[in-house]
Amino acid sequence: MTSLRSNEPETLRDQVREGYTRIVQDAPDAARADEAARRLGYDEDQLRAVPEGANLGVGCGNPTAIDALKPGETVVDLGSGAGMDAFLAARQVGPEGHVIGVDMTDAMLEKARENARKVDLQDSVEFRKGHIEELPIEDASVDAIISNCVINLSPEKDRVYAEAYRVLKPGGRLMISDIVLERELPQKVIESIDAYLGCVGGASLRSEYLDTIAKAGFSEVRIDRESSFAEAIPLEDPRVREAMERMQIGEEEARSFASAVTSLQIFARK
Numbered sequence: 397m398t399s400l401r402s403n404e405p406e407t408l409r410d411q412v413r414e415g416y417t418r419i420v421q422d423a424p425d426a427a428r429a430d431e432a433a434r435r436l437g438y439d440e441d442q443l444r445a446v447p448e449g450a451n452l453g454v455g456c457g458n459p460t461a462i463d464a465l466k467p468g469e470t471v472v473d474l475g476s477g478a479g480m481d482a483f484l485a486a487r488q489v490g491p492e493g494h495v496i497g498v499d500m501t502d503a504m505l506e507k508a509r510e511n512a513r514k515v516d517l518q519d520s521v522e523f524r525k526g527h528i529e530e531l532p533i534e535d536a537s538v539d540a541i542i543s544n545c546v547i548n549l550s551p552e553k554d555r556v557y558a559e560a561y562r563v564l565k566p567g568g569r570l571m572i573s574d575i576v577l578e579r580e581l582p583q584k585v586i587e588s589i590d591a592y593l594g595c596v597g598g599a600s601l602r603s604e605y606l607d608t609i610a611k612a613g614f615s616e617v618r619i620d621r622e623s624s625f626a627e628a629i630p631l632e633d634p635r636v637r638e639a640m641e642r643m644q645i646g647e648e649e650a651r652s653f654a655s656a657v658t659s660l661q662i663f664a665r666k
């Protein structure tokens with residue numbers, strides 16, 4: 397039986413928090429998560445550099461590959477999860493730089509902080525509790541914002557991009573991996589909490605999504621790379637299979653709606 401998602405932003409955020417608490421507590425299969433990351437463009441050196449348990453296999457791109465981060469820069473990771481991209485960003489900005497991961501899920505924050513201690517990065521990477529719609533970060537204090545498969549989960553994407561704009565310094569860069577839709581999804585997918593947690597149900601149409609970034613004030617908005625969702629997240633994945641069963645969606649129908657889902661790597665500048 398499909399579990400429905402709420403239409404009320406606060407309740408929906410609670411459902412997302414509960415869902416991601418389960419995901420981090422279930423300790424995903426590390427080999428499968430690494431395989432997924434390779435498909436998204438992470439190389440072996442990057443996979444070796446992050447502590448075990450930081451890659452949960454829930455990303456949809458590789459944001460730190462969109463543009464080079466420079467030594468000494470301050471970087472914010474929106475929805476930092478168990479810390480994978482925050483740790484990779486920390487390698488690029490070095491000991492003079494600073495990385496702040498923001499996430500609203502306590503279990504994710506605990507896991508990320510534990511991972512930082514494993515690789516001795518607790519001085520250059522910090523994880524703050526907060527909502528990406530209301531960042532716990534000062535105005536004009538950040539050189540680059542990264543985010544991997546998170547903004548689709550926000551029912552208030554205009555607020556997220558307005559906040560990203562507020563905290564970036566003039567000239568600061570946005571480097572985002574996220575999911576967009578090429579056409580509307582079937583109603584049973586839109587209503588399903590599984591599809592929402594799977595970063596599909598809450599995704600916007602491509603043109604709307606790119607407009608939201610431009611309306612927040614960003615310039616130089618460009619797509620650095622794109623891939624079809626089916627390439628990034630195969631239907632054979634057991635988590636996808638389970639969700640398909642709960643939504644009562646067969647293979648053919650799933651392939652058809654997966655073809656409407658695209659993962660974008662987006663660059664923009666304040």
Ligand SMILES: C[S@@+](CC[C@H](N)C(=O)[O-])C[C@H]1O[C@@H](n2cnc3c(N)ncnc32)[C@H](O)[C@@H]1O
Pocket residue numbers: 409412413416451452453454455456474475476477478479480481498499500501504526527528529543544545546549550595
């Ligand atoms: C799909 S996971 C991605 C995690 C990480 N970026 C990665 O690639 O491994 C989504 C993460 O975003 C967080 N999240 C979702 N909505 C959020 C919001 N509105 N504010 C803060 N964090 C949020 C969740 O708690 C979860 O850790």
